Amino acid sequence: MIILTSKTVKIRKPCFCFGCGREMPKGSVMVRNDSVRDGTFMHLKWCSVCVEYWSEYMDDGDEISEGDLRTENPENWEAIREEMEIDKGGE
Helix, strand or coil, X not given: CEEEEEEEEECCCCEECCCCCCEECCCCEEEEEEEEECCEEEEEEECHHHHHXXXXXXXXXXXXXXXXXXXXXXXXXXHHHHXXXXXXXXX
């Protein structure tokens, strides 16, 4: 996958996080990556938990399928979610 652009956006309608598959409510802040994979152009949105998990536990060049990041290492993903969402009062 080649990432063409990456930016932080506030979503205007509910959407699903590519990394974990959770539905994020309107107004959530997510990272939008415009990318190309196998000749297909994609717009992928990532929640802050998945962005943090990816930066801590994944390597450049790693690839996942939609919704698989949360199941890749559930204990570490959940620990980050608790730290980011529960301790700070939610996304």
